[in-house]
Amino acid sequence: MPLLINREVVADNWSLLNEESFAPEATLSSGDIIVPYALYLEHKARLAEHNGQIALQVNGDDDLTELQENLDQFPMIAIDFPIFRDGRGFSIARILVRAGYKGEIRATGDIGRDRLAYMERCGFTAIQVADDQFKPEMLDAFGEISNFYQSATDNIRAVYHQ
Template identity: 40%
Template sequence: MQNLIKNDAVTEDAWHLIRSEDESYGAAEDVILPLAAWLALDPARSGQAAPWLAPDADLSLLLPVLAQLPLIAIDFPAFTDGRGYSLARLLRERYGYQGELRAIGDVQRDQLAYLSQVGFTVFAIRDDRPAQAALDGLRDFSDQYQATVLQPEPLFKRRTSR
């Protein structure tokens, strides 16, 4: 992935995203695998491995090892598929996941502000879109009305508490 935004900057990716269970990769390579392939992974391999979740993934499969995962990627197969937002919010708020949460798939500039509010920290922008231009999407809104992962208190409560 070349179009990666992390820590408010466009950066190179140390991880190799494996989209298909048939795709090959090296034993020492850091890989992001489909959930089924990640669950079947040989624990003796030397490289790090992380799962990527489809929008309909069962989060309970990750709960026993959630604290040890360095990264979880959530796939957005289409711009109009918002189920990944719910997965991210559940991972952050209900299950307390503190690691890197990466949005992959059909990720575009218009989504970045919203993705960050539900807990995503890294964004793999679609290959046909410039990541540098998408970076400004993180600053599209100066404040949020509703409670979010980043700002758990809604605006009306923040205004009355002054």
């Protein structure tokens, strides 16, 4: 799946695990892995043995109160957009940035072209686009609107402070 960082397609070394990855008979894939938060909580002991980096994937249904205190443990937090209408991820990204999180904030899930610029403004530093949703011209979307009224997680000053 194409991964966008700094408005360019880059190589992605992470693999996303799911419930099946944790089946009793399965061996956890090695290397850098993204683990959905619920599975992470469930399989903490097994993951302690893991050889490689561990990132978390969260979504709007997860209770993130506890996580916010341990953010620094994780090199990346992926925020999932299960369907495009679900806009909770935008707020979650801003809250992570506000909490001082310095790692990669990655968007995963249902991500169309029109949301790329909004995601960037809300603090996402990486955007993973599904193969069937990706087209190279998508990258043009970042620059379509160049003026903003409000400040967000980007460093743009709100129009009323200019």
